[in-house]
Amino acid sequence: MSESAPSRSAAGDRTTPAEGDPAPAGDDPLSRRPATDGFAAGDTPDMQAPDTAAGPTVRLLLETADVDPPVVGWxxxxxxxxxVRAGVRGGELTVLAVDDAKMSxxxxxxxxxxxxTDVLTFDLSDDVGPTPNGPAVVEGDIVVCLDEARRQADARGHAPRVEALLYALHGLLHLLGEDDHDEQAYQRMHARExxxxxxxxxxxVFGRQGEAS
Structure with a gap:
């Protein structure tokens, strides 16, 4: 769970690092600027209590069969x-749920x-994430693979939609400037999740992978 391609390219697979060329600009929002590099150690914003008056708009686009219980709505x-708990106070997130073929x-x-792979993240904002001392606005697309979520959930003993949420959260943290490029950053990011x-x-949820092996 530690792939993150170079700055302004897709941040994805949470298990194996990979390198790729920056995604080209285009009309499809999922072909635009992908996620950026992260904060220095210790710079992640403090977790906030929920505030129902704040937070980003979140949309889910389902391009494959839903899981049971469903991800839609939940x-x-x-x-x-x-x-909101991570400090986001505005913006828009689109989560695209796909199958293995589309994710491949x-x-x-x-x-x-x-x-x-499990997740790819695309940063659509003009800024390189938030400051650690103030609220963030995020604009991004997060692609999650429901086939991978089913496989991992079966192995780890929880619902596929919980696994899919882990992937979406991983993408969100990339949008907030987190990275998992090295072992220290990997441990910090997944502890944050x-x-x-x-x-x-x-x-x-991430910690359960050790229990299921």
Whole structure:
């Protein structure tokens, strides 16, 4: 769970680093500027209590069969709450849920890596993430693979939609400037994921991968 291509290119696969050319600009929002590099150690914003008057707009586009229980309706609400807790106060996130075939196509197109992956993140904002001392506005597209979520959820003993939410949260943290390019950053980013997921009552979702092996 540690792939992040060079700055302004797709940040994706949370397991294996990969290099790819920057994604070209285009009319399709998913072909525009992908996620950026991150804060220095210790610069991540403090987790905030939910504020129902703030937060980004979150849309989900489902391009494959839903999981059971469904992600539709649930993932948007959960990701918005996670975003608010992470310090996001505005903007727009679009989550595209796809199957292996579509993810494999996008993975090779944007990261230069054949085969499927779990998540790709595209930063559509004009800024390079938030400051650590103030609220953030995010604009981005996050692509999650529901086929991969099903496989990992079966192995790790939780619902596929919880696994898919982990992928979406990983993408959100990339948009907020987090990275997992090296071991220290990897551990910090995934600890942050589990901290946020525990705060919304889902437990340490990423941490379960060690328990299931």
């Amino acid at each position: 993932l948007e609400a959960m990701l918005r709450e996670l975003a 196509e996008m993975h090779e197109q944007y990261a230069g890596v054949p085969g499927t 589990d901290q946020l997921l525990q705060a919304v009552g889902l437990g340490a």
